[in-house]
Amino acid sequence: MALAFDEYGRPFIILKEQEQKTRLRGLEAQKANISAGKAVARILRTSLGPKGMDKMLQSPDGDVTITNDGATILEQMDVDNQIAKLMVELSRSQDYEIGDGTTGVVVLAGALLEQAERLLERGIHPIRIAEGYEMASRIAVEHLEHIAQKFDFGPTNLEPLVQTCMTTLSSKIVNRCKRAMAEICVKAVLSVADLERKDVNLDLIKVEGKVGGKLEDTELIYGITVDKDMSHPQMPKQIEDAKIAILTCPFEPPKPKTKHKVDIDTVEKFQTLRQQEQKYFDDMVQKCKDVGATLVICQWGFDDEANHLLMHRNLPAVRWVGGVELELIAIATGGRIVPRFQELTPEKLGRAGLVREKSFGTTKDKMLYIEHCLNSRAVTIFIRGGNKMIIEETKRSIHDALCVARNLIRNNSIVYGGGSAETACSIAVETASDKYPGVEQYAIRAFADALDAVPMALAENSGLQPIETLSAVKSQQIKENNPHFGIDCNDVGTNDMREQNVFETLIGKQQQILLATQVVKMILKIDDVISPSDY
């Protein structure tokens, strides 16, 4: 374990507590890293595509998650190995950036590592491999742009958007009602989208779930749902044309932040204090009433007395509403969040056409729907499903679909899915490789092989012969010079992804290739791993 020796053969101590560390160097380190990366990719490989399988994950607390969303699997996997963590990061960054294709990116990175291992065995220097990969990724990304198509959609023609969302959803458990879900997602995104600026603020879409009912009952609400009920059981359950006061101050006597004491030493003081206290409550309710509010939504709690006064003055109220929800309500109803009673003015009230309380099932579950808001840009997708796990998984799937729809609005270029884009890139990279002199040529060729891994995994998961199917698709692409041929996962009978309406966003695909290449480059550059050894 020693790193260096003096002329008498005694080791220099360079690392702190050197004896307790293990160290891997050179080729050995690279190989260990590669195999760790490959192991992670192998786990996700079977989840790829419409016929991909799910993973069941049991958390340290015993909760069960069932999912086939790459990012979720990796996040919950409790990974220890450093390189494996890099792969987790990789999938996460794809999730943040694009929101979809989290499985694909890891599979691609795994394939790249696998190819790199072979090249390393041949004695090619890792940096040369990394450079070759870099060049190849550039070729691939350019080629993607070349084969990408613009497609048009407008508020009247939503079909293309729905189709794309359906592609994303078809690999998830919700594929039974993917059509309905996709429509919900597209409508939701469009209603919050700013088509001029081509931007979508996904924060405006709230995804809520409640156990019970069936997936088909999932609905899009043009408004907000809050998992709360009226503070007093006898307040009205339905308010039309509500004027909403949104408060972040409690219905309680004020608590000044400076430390102070009110000393009571005489009976008079005691009595004035009492009257003061009652006046506080009265004033607070009166202020809300004065500005014309018909519903009070408050972030804090109410005192019993205040609660009754509100009830008494026929002013329905909701308490303990979370900060995020409060903000959404404010956006949706066009109201302002008011931190102090003194600042309540009629202009600061939010407006909603209908506020109603709805109860579910046999238990005491109640939810508040705020609908027909002044500014209907905030929407809620309300998911119902057989059990908690289905709901969680549906939430994740909807998130993916929302992201895809958003990406399309930002940039309406698409490439065709089903592995066709990867195959086309692979062909392009392969042809381009011959032009490069030097060792990089091998790396570029290896990159082309790695790209094949995605369609290969798709075919494998769909129960097709992977090698046969892929070679058939490839030769078809070259023969007809048409990059739209992919793997026919659903057994529809045609390989043309254009006919099958399977597409993905261009940025998503490009991002996948770039991110995967980056991570692989990083892993290849590591030649020394020093880690504390096991006890």
Add this chain to the structure above:
Amino acid sequence: MAIEKIFKDDASEEKGERARMASFVGAIAITDLVKTTLGPKGMDKILQSTGRGHGVTVTNDGATILKSLHIDNPAAKVLIDISKVQDDEVGDGTTSVVVLAGELLREAEKLVAAKIHPMTIISGYRMAAECARNALLQRVADNKGSAEKFRSDLMKIAMTTLSSKILSQDKVYFAQLAVDAVMRLKGSTNLEAIQIIKKPGGSLRDSFLDEGFILDKKIGLGQPKRIENAKILVANTAMDTDKVKIYGARVRVDSMSKVAEIEGAEKEKMREKVQKIIAHGINCFVNRQLIYNFPEELFADAGVLAIEHADFDGIERLALVTGGEIASTFDNPESVKLGHCDLIEEIMIGEDKLIHFSGVEMGQACTIVLRGASHHVLDEAERSLHDALCVLSQTVNDTRVLFGGGWPEMVMAKEVDELARKTPGKKSHAIEAFSRALVAIPTIIADNAGLDSADLVAQLRAAHHKEGCNAGIDVISGSVGDMADLGISESFKVKQAVLLSATEAAEMILRVDEIITCAPRQREDRM
């Protein structure tokens, strides 16, 4: 070189066939556990808690059993989850849903062994579930139109639900009780308006439905025990020491006399409050919080009945029945809505004194008093009654009704079988398997009743070959009987929920090909 471990210590990973095997084994084990409780002759389970006192529960309610199990197998957890949801959503069929999901997985296991891909099985199951649902939809009866018939439907459903429970001896009586209670709700599913009070002693037959409202509290000393034409103020206010709510206030005095003065002021304040309350012109005052001796005495002096510390549910229900509002301030008596009832009296049930409000304004709420030999019996009776109430309240909203006794399963199985014959490809195996899983339910019912299941189910199948047949298993006589004559009915909503959730759960477990278990979180050892 060996792959370094990627997971943390103690985390485990199971792949492919092994993972699938683990989930099948877990799910089937759970199914076998609850399967013996299915049907009118199902057996009960004793559950002993590991907590303090080792409390014992005797039940045959699927959801209750499963809720109490500590399970490590993730697939089993999925099943427990669906049972819980079934309980929350429709209230009954908690055992059936687990058994059906388990049987679906058992059939799937065979198909997987025969080299059929799980995805193919799933798509087959989906087709089958859709077809089964349509088959049920075609055969539902809907008696929404006639109140008489609908009521008899409800009676039948209640009796069918109760017949598998501890109340089966008196099912007619309890069914009547449950139907009456639910009919009073007038279509709302808010079961909170039905209060169930359990009092040990007597026999189950002594249970009764009370049209009024019973509060499990005693009347304060020296106050009237019986009030006619009562005006009730329902309140939620502090009647102990009324605290000053302004932050930072504190009492600081420098002599004993001042303490006495302030104490006097406090008392005065309380007296004022009581005066204000009495000024509402009430003769009964119910408070959610404690009432101290001093105000109680004042109330007694004024001849007002004061009831303290009614819990939150009690107070809400009381407000609901008497039509009063829950008040916390008392400054303007003219606008506070008071509750009314014809008579308040103290009644005795067993050895306990309870307060009985009768002749209330709103007829929605009611109270069911359960009597029984022991706490275990009462608990189980409450659960059974709860199931029945849930099912009934759901049926009031969705009036479609089916026959029971394995009839729906046979109808579905027949249609699904037809579909299997028509479907080309490997899916047809899965569809066939679905039908087999459906038939498993009447088989288990028959088995549990100690009957010759193979013979009975075969007869049943033959009977169902005719169009429009109403045959099901008559557990009492041990033969195939006409369900319409026997009056065995089930709610369509419950059956549909069973079918859909079971398929969904089975699908979910089938899709899994890898189980990753994280290391259990280290807990502080509290021992």
